[in-house]
Amino acid sequence: MSEIILQTNQLTKQFKKQTAVHQVDLRVQKGDIYGFLGPNGAGKTTTIRMLLGLMKPSNGEIEIFGQTFDQHKLEALRRMGSLVEAPSYYEHLSGRENLETLRILLKAPKSRIDEVLAIVRLTKDSDRPVKQYSLGMKQRLGIAASLLGDPELLILDEPTNGLDPSGIQEIRELIKTMPEKYGITVLISSHLLSEMEQMATRVGIISRGELIYQGDMETLKGKALPQVALRVSQVEKARGILKSLGLNACSEAGSVLIENASDQDVAESVAALVHKQVAVYRIEERRQSLEEIFLDLTKGGELNAPGTAS
Amino acid sequence: MLQALQAETLKLKRKWFWFLVFLGPFGVIALQVVNYGVRYDWIMRTYPDQWGRLISFTNLFVSPALLLGMAILASQLATLEHKQGSWKQILALPVRRRDVFVAKFLVIAGMISVSSFLLFIGTILLGAGLGFGWDAPVLAIAENSFYPMLAGLPILALQVWLSIIKQNQSGPLSIGIFGAVFSMYSYEVPNWVIWKWPLLFPDKDPFPYVAMGILVGVLVLVLGVIDFQRRDIA
Numbered sequence A: 001m002s003e004i005i006l007q008t009n010q011l012t013k014q015f016k017k018q019t020a021v022h023q024v025d026l027r028v029q030k031g032d033i034y035g036f037l038g039p040n041g042a043g044k045t046t047t048i049r050m051l052l053g054l055m056k057p058s059n060g061e062i063e064i065f066g067q068t069f070d071q072h073k074l075e076a077l078r079r080m081g082s083l084v085e086a087p088s089y090y091e092h093l094s095g096r097e098n099l100e101t102l103r104i105l106l107k108a109p110k111s112r113i114d115e116v117l118a119i120v121r122l123t124k125d126s127d128r129p130v131k132q133y134s135l136g137m138k139q140r141l142g143i144a145a146s147l148l149g150d151p152e153l154l155i156l157d158e159p160t161n162g163l164d165p166s167g168i169q170e171i172r173e174l175i176k177t178m179p180e181k182y183g184i185t186v187l188i189s190s191h192l193l194s195e196m197e198q199m200a201t202r203v204g205i206i207s208r209g210e211l212i213y214q215g216d217m218e219t220l221k222g223k224a225l226p227q228v229a230l231r232v233s234q235v236e237k238a239r240g241i242l243k244s245l246g247l248n249a250c251s252e253a254g255s256v257l258i259e260n261a262s263d264q265d266v267a268e269s270v271a272a273l274v275h276k277q278v279a280v281y282r283i284e285e286r287r288q289s290l291e292e293i294f295l296d297l298t299k300g301g302e303l304n305a306p307g308t309a310s
Numbered sequence B: 001m002l003q004a005l006q007a008e009t010l011k012l013k014r015k016w017f018w019f020l021v022f023l024g025p026f027g028v029i030a031l032q033v034v035n036y037g038v039r040y041d042w043i044m045r046t047y048p049d050q051w052g053r054l055i056s057f058t059n060l061f062v063s064p065a066l067l068l069g070m071a072i073l074a075s076q077l078a079t080l081e082h083k084q085g086s087w088k089q090i091l092a093l094p095v096r097r098r099d100v101f102v103a104k105f106l107v108i109a110g111m112i113s114v115s116s117f118l119l120f121i122g123t124i125l126l127g128a129g130l131g132f133g134w135d136a137p138v139l140a141i142a143e144n145s146f147y148p149m150l151a152g153l154p155i156l157a158l159q160v161w162l163s164i165i166k167q168n169q170s171g172p173l174s175i176g177i178f179g180a181v182f183s184m185y186s187y188e189v190p191n192w193v194i195w196k197w198p199l200l201f202p203d204k205d206p207f208p209y210v211a212m213g214i215l216v217g218v219l220v221l222v223l224g225v226i227d228f229q230r231r232d233i234a
Ligand SMILES: Nc1ncnc2c1ncn2[C@@H]1O[C@H](COP(=O)(O)OP(=O)(O)OP(=O)(O)O)[C@@H](O)[C@H]1O
Pocket: A015, A016, A018, A019, A020, A038, A039, A040, A041, A042, A043, A044, A045, A046, A047, A191, B234
């Protein structure tokens, strides 16, 4: 197992009225692109604010680079970069001047500004006031800012929010290259699993403040059970027949669905149905989309096997 | 700390902060130009001590202008960060919250020192222009120009604190404006009311106010820093 670069133990944040984050145990390994997923209001931003020292946990602890974050905050932050929700900027300053105000605080070399501008392809516009930037450009400036300190761990909170498809694509491509090209571990939050599908190597899913799944992206994809749908003349009768064959069948407007069906199962089912005078009109395979799994997970609360599959 | 100061001054570019720094002393002097323009003969007849009179006339307006300036500058510098959510960006950098807070305070204190210096020069030029000659009582004018600012440091620290912790600036600004107006009428209030201190009571010894100003100013600053360190940054 590779080195754990960030972990939280029972991390909890209690606001006056509600518990926004409840006993969350994150494990992020070196070289991961860790997709931190959850619907609106699940507690992603609150968790990330705690990881950056912007908010104090009510309970639990954070370990980053193998050290207790609370006691080595500045040291850890020096090796991290972040972009939290909407990008921050001073609109009366140019892109370059914006980066300069941050560079000074980071004590990074001056040449680093040109490097990060080039990475996000803003070199040409770097001397224009940020006031005139499009949303996509501001977002890219925010990513440039997060890279200024040459971080080992990058924490991005919904960096593609509000971007058009090509902007999303561009940032996705950029992030994908980070582990190999720059040796950066990335934690990136999103409320869309489909967005993470092409990027993340690991995922953590948070819902109503609780981490309900954590594991490899591949493992999660494996949970997408194949179903076979049969359009039939008499749905209820068909369902009874399939049940009697020992199959896990359910009905749905005009069709019966068989879960986890092997080729053999399908063959036997069709034979049985035809034999019992049920007309079979169509047979189609359905694969539950990742988004559906995600919805199931976050709506239904707990997953059967929650927790860490690491 | 040096870095925080440097970063802070960079952000002042292309803003009209420096105009404000100039506007304060200019306004105070301009009022005296009007004052003397309207009743020059009467003033000259009534008060034989030309420079002394000019100083105490000026003094009356220094305090409100100063307190107003502090409130506006504190609010503007904090708004720079509030406006596009920059707190979360700079405070996630390896920088102490204390340094960020104190840097804001120091930058404004620096700007107000410039204002005070302009007031100092302005008073001498005005006196000379009014025909008092060039043998101005430099020390007394310097005291009148710089002491109010030192006596007002607690208020500066307070305004910086309020403006930083409040997303909405109407509260801190109202308090600042109210304090500025109130300070002009504060002869009667007890001595512990900090808004009274920049007035200095020209007839009394101003030094205790200055010493208290610096002391309490540092105290309020420390309290502000401690409070800021404890806060969640939303
Ligand atoms: N400063 C705060 N004070 C009180 N409650 C808060 C605060 N910040 C967040 N919350 C609450 O905590 C919960 C989690 O919010 P959070 O912003 O972490 O969600 P999120 O997962 O980032 O959602 P989104 O996808 O909408 O950004 C929400 O119900 C929110 O109302």
